[in-house]
Amino acid sequence: MSHTRSRSSVLQWLVVTFGFLALALAFSARATLGLVMPIWEQELGWSRSFVSGSAATALLVMATVAPFAGHFIDRHxxxxxxxxxxxxxxxxxxIVSSTSNAIIFLIAFSAISATGYGIVATHIVSTAVARLFDRNRGLATGIATSGATGGQFLIVPLIAVVxxxxxWRWSFLAIGIGCLALIPILWWTLTEKGDSAIAPSDCEPTPSIWVDVSAVIRKPAFHILFWSFLLCGFTTAGVIETHLLPYASFCGFGPVPSATAYGVLSAVNMLGMIGAGWLADRMNRIVLLGSIYLLRGVTFIVLINVGADYEMLVVFALMFGAVDYATVPVTASLVASHLGLRVMGLSMGMISAGHSLGAAAGAFSGGYIFDLTMGYDWVWITSIVLAVGAGCIVLLLKNNPQDATVREAGH
Structure with a gap:
């Protein structure tokens, strides 16, 4: 019994580790786009609207892929x-590292890589972790999904140095090699027998994806979490991941100082996700999630006032990092309790699709507003309003799910 429990514990933390590493690489690849955007404007003649549009297109692809990826992990x-x-x-x-052709770039980044981003995503990792952990689920989810930002603390500054x-070609080349190199290590370490602890057995009933989708969208909790996460996407992956580094360049800061500030944001973000996961196991999760959104709105006031003051940019990085992806482990915990573990992958995929739709709107509108006004002030003002709105929506969620046990009976 002790030996079995020990092996189970090892599997649990291996999934946490590989989830962290995979997210670190995928999210660093996305962040690199913002880092090289000003260079592409000068070297390749690509407008900020075009590059922002490619990021928005990638996010739309991610939104399309996310529910199917969630259903895929539920099954496999x-x-x-x-x-x-x-x-x-x-x-x-x-492919991106080897081309100067805009069409090939769009295919590589906004189609091929974007499909991968929709699969190597926080909803996939949080689902895998939630299936394995009964105790300390929030903490484990926070650690695993913090790879989305914490891994960038080291990777993005290194990419800036490269x-x-x-x-810029070597930057994308390094990320691509890192992703491919991790695959055989992950495959050999997470054995098929161990992976069966996460996927359902063949003898379990497997309703079609459309049956499960229909059941999920009838739940009020889904809509509250979906729309708040959509607004979350606008204010994080949309405007910050895509436009913070170009904004720093616009303020007069070079690539390395800008990437360093982004690395600080990512490091604090990692601590914020772990801390939010720890708190999700110990306090009212609805109040916690709503507070995170409201505090995020406050941070954009600091960002508006950065100007040429690098210290103010670092202050923003510290503040925003604490409330950036801290929403992920709390949202995942609420999905597990209010929508059920059996369809958690699909549910998180659908909610993450909303996040990507919001992010696409943020990414595109940020570039469009910049080209229109030659500034970012209205982007940050809009973000304040939407972050506060997300916090208000979350507070409508009921604290005690009424039918989670019914859904769990099928697991």
Whole structure:
């Protein structure tokens, strides 16, 4: 019994580790786009609207892929899911590193890599972790999904150094090689027997994806979490991941100082996700999630006033990092309790699709507003309003799910 429990514990934390690493690589690849955007404007003549539009297109692809990726992990487990996603991200990055053609870039980044981003995503990792952990689920989810930002603390500054020392092509090449190199390690370590602890057995009933979708969208809790997460996407992956580095460049800061501030944001973000996961196990999760959104709105006031003051940019990075992806482990915990573990992958995928739709709107509107006004003030003002709105929506959620046990009976 003790030996079995020990092996189970090892599997649990291996999934947490590989989830962290996979997210670190995938999200760093996305962040690199913002880092090289000003360089592409000068070297390739691509407008900020075009690059922002490619990011928005990638986010729309991610939104389309997310529910199917969630259903895929519900059926097949985390090993095959992450391996497939890493392969697509890696191949897309390698193609981007070797082209100057706008069409090929769109295919590589906004189609191939974007499909991988939709698979190597926080909803996939949080689902795998939730299936394995009964105790400390929030903490484990926070640690695993913090790879989305914490991994960038080291990777993005390194990419900036590669960018300034060599070229932007080497930046994407390094990310692509890293993704492909992780696949065999992940595949050999997360054995098929271990992965069966995450995916359902063949003898379990497997309703079609459309039956499960119909059941999920009838739940009021889904709509509250979906729309708040959509607004979350606008204020994080949309305007910050895509436009913070170009905004820093616009304020007069070079690639390395800008990437360093982004790295600070990512490091604090990691601590914020872990802390939010820990708190989700110990306090009212609805109040916690609503407070995170409201505090995020306050941070944009600081961002508006950065100007040429680098210290103010770092202050924003510290404040925003604490409330950036801290929403992920809390939202995942609420999905598990209010919508059920059996369809958690699908539910998180659908909610994450909303996040990507909001992010696409933020990414595109940020570039469009900049080209229109030659500034970002209205982007940040809009973000304040939407973050506060997300917090208000969350507070409508009931604290005690009425039928979670019914849904769990099928698991």
């Amino acid at each position: 487990g985390v090993r095959l899911t992450l391996a497939l996603g890493l392969f697509l991200v890696g191949v897309g990055c390698l 960018l300034t020392t060599f070229s």
